[in-house]
Amino acid sequence: MxxxxxxxxxxxxxxxxxxxxxxxxxxxxxxxxxxxxxxxxxxxxxxxxxxxxxxxxxxxxxxxxxxxxxxxGNRQNGIGGGLESSxxxxxxxxxxxxxxxxxxxxxxxxxxxxxxxxxxxxxxxxxxxxxxxxxxxxxxxxxxxxxxxxxxxxxxIKELIGKVVQEIMQKIRPNFIQELSGRRNRFSYSLIKHSQNFDYKKTIRHNLKNYNPDSGQLIIERTFFNSRVQKHLEWEVILCVDQSGSMSDSIMYASVCASILASLPSVATHLVVFDTQVVDLSHMAHDPVEVLLTIQLGGGTLIGQAIDYCAKKITNPRRSILIVISDFEEGGSLAHLYKSISKLNEQGTKLLGLAALDNNANPCYDPYVANELSSRGMNIGAMTPEHLATWLGDVMN
Structure with missing residues (x-):
């Protein structure tokens, strides 16, 4: 069709x-x-x-x-009347x-x-x-x-969006919990059985005695799982989200990711959305449905202004992560934007610029501005939520 x-x-x-x-x-x-x-x-x-x-x-x-x-126009032959009627x-x-x-x-x-x-x-x-x-x-x-x-x-509308958000949440939440709960400790074992903690080497080694040469099968009597090193130091994560129409897919996933991060005890989460104005939605970051019903798609883009606002929220630069989700089509001063990013990088803030955050990770962005930001210390990419969880886990661990 x-x-x-x-x-x-x-x-x-x-x-x-x-x-x-x-x-x-x-x-x-x-x-x-x-x-x-x-x-x-x-x-x-x-x-x-x-x-x-x-x-x-x-x-x-x-x-x-x-x-x-x-x-x-009306038809003279065939089925029914004109296309305008139904x-x-x-x-x-x-x-x-x-x-x-x-x-x-x-x-x-x-x-x-x-x-x-x-x-x-x-x-x-x-x-x-x-x-x-x-x-x-x-x-x-x-x-x-x-x-x-x-x-x-x-x-x-709210009920339908709630169903969609819940489906996304169920899919990506385990990745965030797993990646941000601490790195694997290969010298310590846990009774909690989770696939990502599975120690296949020790499991095979321990069960080699059960190998049956006739059938070619290894009988597994006992499995082993690594424990995780728990993080006690808190991280600060700021999601700064562009409200322009090209980022509509990313906004949905960003709101879900923000709610997951907000539920973690070791992460202080801020959620900021912007166009030509900056709106701090940190107080409702735990509720992605309300966030989505609050945002206003469309309008201009002043990234530098939003970066300046986010910079004021940072209390410990070396344990802070700023994630800017945008098409990088700056409507204001590019020199000001570059200067703000350079300053944050010099202070030790981890910087990530995402041209897309959705299941397809298909970016739509200004490559020139993205390259300039990259040269000033910002990691630039397009990610699925699962990849974002992995990236955050690598930074925090």
Missing amino acids: TDTPHTISDDTINTSDCDTADYDNARRWRLILGRYADDALNNANLSAGELKLERCLDYLYRHEYQRRGIKQ QLSAINWLNQSRKLFPKSTFERMQNHALERYQMTDILKKAENIKALEPNPATAKALLSLRGHLNQETKEA
């Missing part, structure tokens, strides 16, 4: 030459190309089930004509699409409705919000469309 419908002319596909073997292909092309392909694919008679698919696809992708400014309501469309299409296809259609076509009718009723599939892309789309929300849907 393509993302959008397209019209074709009779000379594009000569259906007069189609034989019986081509019938299924003609129907597939009819669903791909949309109802304006009826005349060119006159042998693609859709079944009742396929007509349901066609109606769901048309309800969504007719908006592509509107997005491109193409006038939609008997499907938003809630019916969501429920039918969920049943008719595989989950991955449904999620893609849902995200197109919210992100590409701005179908805000979906957001007007709480029941519509509850019918959405909770995933990071949906949560991001809803956050970007918050200006269209009414009071009735706010709680439903």
Whole structure:
């Protein structure tokens, strides 16, 4: 299935030459190309089930004509009326699409409705919000469309975002706990069985006596696990997050990472978001849902101003980590930004600049500014949350 419908002319596909073997292909092309392909694919008679698919696809992708400014006229032949009419309501469309299409296809259609076509009718009723599939892309789309929300849907939005946050939390929290709980002590063993502490060398060595040469198998009677060196000195971590639209994916994961760090006894966590203004959200860092509902996507970018604010929060530079999550498209003085980073580096603060913090780690940033910051002591990269946990663990240990 393509993302959008397209019209074709009779000379594009000569259906007069189609034989019986081509019938299924003609129907597939009819669903791909949309109802304006009826005349060119006159042998693609859709079944009742396929007509349901066609109606769901048309309800969504007719908006592509509107997005491109193409006038939609009434049809003289084929199925139904013009593309501007539809008997499907938003809630019916969501429920039918969920049943008719595989989950991955449904999620893609849902995200197109919210992100590409701005179908805000979906957001007007709480029941519509509850019918959405909770995933990071949906949560991001809803956050970007918050200006269209009414009071009735706010709680439903909060509930959906809460489900997404909880799913992300369950996935990445173990990595942070493991990496930041202390380095492995290979000379001390623990009764706590955790895969990352597994001492396979001692386990194999201890159980070699149980090797069966006939079967080629080693019978494991006892396993060994290393303990961890516990850290007692507190670290200070400041997450400084750019609110510009290009960082919307990273903001979601940054808020979850901040909440995990805020729950650790050995880490003092600060969460700061910025555009042309700086907002300190440290008091709600433990609640990523509230953080996401508070941020304002878009606007300008003054990174240097945000860095100056964060610098004032640092009490012990040599045990402080500043993580700047940004596209590095500075709207203010670059000289001031470079000077601020150089000063923090000279004081001993650990500096990390992330052009992306999400599952894909796909950066969108100004490479020139990033290179200049790197030359002044800031580590620059794009990371998944799991890699960030590893990086923090290496620094703190």
